[in-house]
Structure formats: C-alpha cells, structure tokens
Amino acid sequence: MLDAITTPAEVKIATAEHPIHPLIQHRWSPRAFAKQPVEPEKLLSVLEAARWAPSGGNGQPWHFIVGVRGQSATHGKLVEALKEGNLPWARQAPVLVLTVATTTTSSGRPHTHAFHDVGLAVANLTFQATALDLYVHQMGGFSPDKARELFAIPEGFDPVTMLAIGYLGEPQMLAEPYREREITPRTRRPLAEFVFEESWGQTAAVVAEGD
Numbered sequence: 001m002l003d004a005i006t007t008p009a010e011v012k013i014a015t016a017e018h019p020i021h022p023l024i025q026h027r028w029s030p031r032a033f034a035k036q037p038v039e040p041e042k043l044l045s046v047l048e049a050a051r052w053a054p055s056g057g058n059g060q061p062w063h064f065i066v067g068v069r070g071q072s073a074t075h076g077k078l079v080e081a082l083k084e085g086n087l088p089w090a091r092q093a094p095v096l097v098l099t100v101a102t103t104t105t106s107s108g109r110p111h112t113h114a115f116h117d118v119g120l121a122v123a124n125l126t127f128q129a130t131a132l133d134l135y136v137h138q139m140g141g142f143s144p145d146k147a148r149e150l151f152a153i154p155e156g157f158d159p160v161t162m163l164a165i166g167y168l169g170e171p172q173m174l175a176e177p178y179r180e181r182e183i184t185p186r187t188r189r190p191l192a193e194f195v196f197e198e199s200w201g202q203t204a205a206v207v208a209e210g211d
C-alpha cells in the first residue's frame with residue numbers, strides 16, 4: 001500500500017463536505033519530519049502568528065519554550081519530557097515547542113480561559129506554518145511535571161502541549177505503527193453530530209437542511 005502512495009500529504013487532504021479554506025484542508029499532523037532545519041525567519045513568523053491570536057480580555061496567557069535541534073540544550077530537554085509513544089518520532093523533529101499557560105492572574109485569580117487561549121494561539125501558529133509549507137504535530141503526551149522541573153516553570157503557569165514543527169518527511173522514515181498512520185486518511189465526525197439547535201442533541205436546521 002505504501003508504494004502506491006507517493007505523497008502522503010495528498011491522502012491527508014480533508015474531504016470537506018462544504019467549502020473550507022485550503023490551509024485548513026491541507027493541514028495535518030505528521031510524524032515523519034525531514035532533517036531540513038526550519039529557517040529562523042519562518043520560526044519567527046509562526047510565533048508572530050501565535051502572538052496575534054484573540055484571547056479573553058486580551059490576556060494573552062501563552063508562553064512558548066522553543067528548542068531548535070542542534071542549537072541549544074533546550075531541544076534535548078524537551079525530548080526528555082516526552083512520553084514514550086511520542087518519543088521515537090518527535091525527537092527527530094527539527095523544532096520542539098512547549099506551550100505554557102498563565103493559569104493564575106497577577107491578582108491571584110484563576111485565568112479561566114487560559115487553555116482555550118493557548119489553543120487559539122497554537123491554531124494561529126499551525127495555519128501560519130501550513131502557509132509556509134511547514135507542519136505542526138501537537139502533543140499531549142508529555143510529562144508536565146518533568147517540563148516544569150526542567151525549565152523551572154513557576155506556580156501559576158501550567159504546561160499545556162508540546163509541538164513538533166518541521167518540513168514533511170517520508171513515511172519510510174518511520175517504524176510501525178507510525179508509518180501506517182502517516183498514510184491513513186483523516187476522518188471527522190459529521191456536522192450533524194455536534195451542531196445543535198433548540199435542545200441538546202437536536203441537529204441544527206442549517207445542517208439538517210444542508211445535507
């Protein structure tokens with residue numbers, strides 16, 4: 001099967017039922033990253049895109065710890081915090097990023113939408129990356145405690161996700177089960193399952209009539 005598919009990116013294109021922007025259609029989360037480094041100006045662009053995300057009260061509760069492979073000890077430290085399932089492929093990524101949320105405001109109150117806002121910033125970062133031919137794989141599979149210890153993250157700030165960023169590699173770079181996942185089409189639940197109107201579980205008319 002692998003030989004029949006020359007470009008995994010093609011098999012990953014979203015089979016959208018309604019028109020969506022090509023950036024959304026083409027984004028996906030690879031595990032095979034090319035060795036090619038990410039240019040510093042492109043890294044700055046994806047971080048700048050994150051900066052311009054909306055956030056509750058413009059609180060901007062996001063932080064990014066950036067590790068560029070071969071440039072500092074940070075990449076290696078981020079690798080140390082990865083869970084086993086992500087380790088074999090994510091350690092190869094040219095850039096690893098730890099995202100951290102401000103969970104307590106400066107006045108000591110909980111920052112209620114901090115994780116949501118960090119997610120928005122990562123979404124911005126991800127689509128900017130797609131526009132630059134880069135790929136992002138977000139991960140929850142890491143140890144927040146280990147990350148806190150390694151980077152001396154203070155109370156009031158919580159690690160959220162890790163991101164692997166780079167150019168697309170070849171599925172052949174991966175061992176199973178990762179290789180097969182690299183060429184498996186992406187799937188999503190239908191709109192009717194999660195867009196409601198009137199009461200919980202009742203599909204919204206715009207969706208029901210649009211099918």
Ligand SMILES: Cc1cc2nc3c(=O)[nH]c(=O)nc-3n(C[C@H](O)[C@H](O)[C@H](O)COP(=O)(O)O)c2cc1C
Nearest residue numbers: 027028029030085086137138139140141142161186
């Ligand atoms: C918060 C979050 C945590 C994730 N954690 C992991 C992870 O630990 N390991 C992994 O391989 N993928 C992880 N993913 C990637 C998802 O599995 C992936 O986005 C999903 O299967 C949809 O695939 P797509 O991004 O290619 O459309 C995570 C994604 C998000 C948003």
